[in-house]
Amino acid sequence: MTSRPFRILAVLFLFLAPGGRAQSGGELHFCLHGEPKTFNPLLVDDEASENIRYLTGGVLIRLNRQTQALEPGLATSWTISHERRTITFRLRKGLFFSDGTPFTSEDVAYTMRLLLDPQTHSPTGDAFRASEGKAQIETPAKDVAVITFAAPVAGLERLFDQVAILSAHSPKKEMAVLGPFYVSDYKPGSYVQLRKNPNYWKHDAQGRALPYLDSVQLDIQRNRDIELVRFRRGELQLINRLDADQFERLQRESPALAKSAGTGLYAEEFWFNQAPSSPLPEYKKTWFRTTEFRKAISLAINRDDICRIVYRGFAKPAYGPVSPSNKFWFNSALEEPKHDTQRALRMLARVGFRYEKETLKDRAGNRVEFTLVTNSGNTAREKMAAMIQQDLAQIGIKLNIVTLDFPSLIERMTRTLDYDACLLGLVNTDLDPNSQMTVWLSSGENHQWNPNQKTPATPWEAEIDKQMREQASAPTEKQRKAKFDRVQQIVSEQQPFIYLINKDVLVAVSSSVSGAVPVVLNPPAFWNVETIHLKAGVELEAQK
């Protein structure tokens, strides 16, 4: 038998025990790395606005950043027609926007009409407007919305993760939201204050209203070193992205606060200019169009050293266009050829290159020498270029490095085509390969090695075009995957892009924060902001 006072004490102890139940309330404090250009979720085109959209927007379907699976959001279920043109949403009933306006299928129709209207110039809408023709939006009931597109849309349901629903009737327009927070205050150049949405629909397993936090303060801070200093002082509780140097420094001081989510989607790669209209000498064009030449260069680069030295071990060698962290689309059957100078030289010898007196010459006796351009101010890229320079010197190639300001670099890449090779990073935040259509199609303007082709210049580019078009209209994800696997295979065999590394996603989480589970997808540190909470009594204390 337990006495009554003892039982009360035991209950109190359980309630107050750390890690027992989530603590509601408190303000989470972290930084945006730029001024948000808009609060209209349909016009989002920058990282800061995207973060605010994620924190405030309610979406019909949410991509779970951890499992990479789609989950119901404002829609309890959805069905897609066989030809992938029509999607039917069944919506949650009894939901309200942050200002109290009721949510119905009219709001979905209103949002989609605005999104698909070319006059809106919505970057999010571009993915839906890929085909010609107008979409039909019907609302047969208050909780049913049917959208029919003029042509099949690949990865259709995934696109709705980016579509925050607007209210058709609220006088507050886009400031009335369905997400966990709403924008309560904004001081340009200083901060954005978000408050808990009292009408948010989600509850935790115990039935408590989410989010746990009362508010989120987003300070606008471009300087990442200052951000780290403020985090170490305890003024910030999260850093959404750290570079390898900062991470290593933080890890040395406070290992528990520096967290790696693993290899990210972001790749660094370089490519040779294969455009026939470029003003390069013919012999250089011949080198760059020779598959064995590109493969030999790839073999001669020591990616492990780049990961270890430039990224302090917080990166993995990359061999293909899709990062292994993209669970569904990654082709695990691709070859991962290791750094091998001798094999590179043998490969070059097979296509007529001669290695004499530590110098590589082509069949006509031209010394193999080319220039690698990259953007100035990116220390990691400059270091990578210097390492590639030494690696290629091992096979007798003289590499010159030129750093240019970004506008000059883009001018050369897209207009004058006056460059030999270029080293840049590919920002790929979307898991679906459809978002890379303009990179892979030979007619695409982002088909960097030879852009805007009228007809494919090579049989393998024609094959990539065919596979990419077919995957876009394939009826099942499995069929799409098979076709994109083939694209990855061709890219691996032909090496139009020489992939170098995939960077790790590195974040910092204060010891006062509970429930943060960093992931590789954006936003890595606060993707589960609804269930993040502050530990009682340790808010805004200096980091130990």
Add this chain to the structure above:
Amino acid sequence: MKTRALGRAISTAILVVVFCFGLLAGGITNYSYATQFRELPNAAPSSAHILGTDGLGRDLFARLAYGTRVSLLLAPAAAFLSTLIGGILGSFAGLVGGWCERAILAAGDLSMALPLLFVLLALRALLPLDISPALSVVATFALLGLLGWHSSLRVVWAASRNLRNSDFLQLARATGCTRWKIIRYHILPNLRPVLMAQFWISIPAFVLTEATLSMLGLGVMEPLPSWGNLLRGLEDFSAVGSNQWSLSPLILLVLVVICFQLALPAQEEFA
């Protein structure tokens, strides 16, 4: 006065040592500035690498020596070029006068109003990509010299204008001196102190401009070192913490700029 002379002597001695350090770089280090010892990135000083290594494992001492050569040889060349252009145009404007004077001064004002950094960026982008690092560094300093003339222009112009109406020049003209003789025996000796002062003042300014350009990644190209791109290594605070010798380019730069200021003779001493 004695203190000043002593300061100048010490500064001059330091400058001579630093210049020799750069000039004899090949003889005082066995390492190439480009060789990467990949097992030793950011290494602390040791008997093998007396100043340690940089982020790519390159010997810092070798890079500092070769970087000194680049910065300290080319900055005076750029200073000479800018002083020459400023001197010719300034003296021409001052001595000839009239619309010619107004046009040259307007051009100088226009040049001064241009944001130098952006002009340099634009010109740098126009250079061919396949030039060697050595040629690119010469081109960078040549651009600095070609664009930096406006600072000398006004000073030389003011000095020349005073000369234009001077009695001795009118006397020389009246006695039938040829134009060449007037320039050689009367004008140049009188402008010499101004030109020398401009030349010496410009050297540290160009060293710092190159450092700024390199800090932005637009100066001397990899793998060639200069003080500017060596200073970029200081962006990595953790490396500085583990090897304080990585501050040596900064110390050397500050030392040289101070020494130039101290070693600079007063204007009247040039005369």
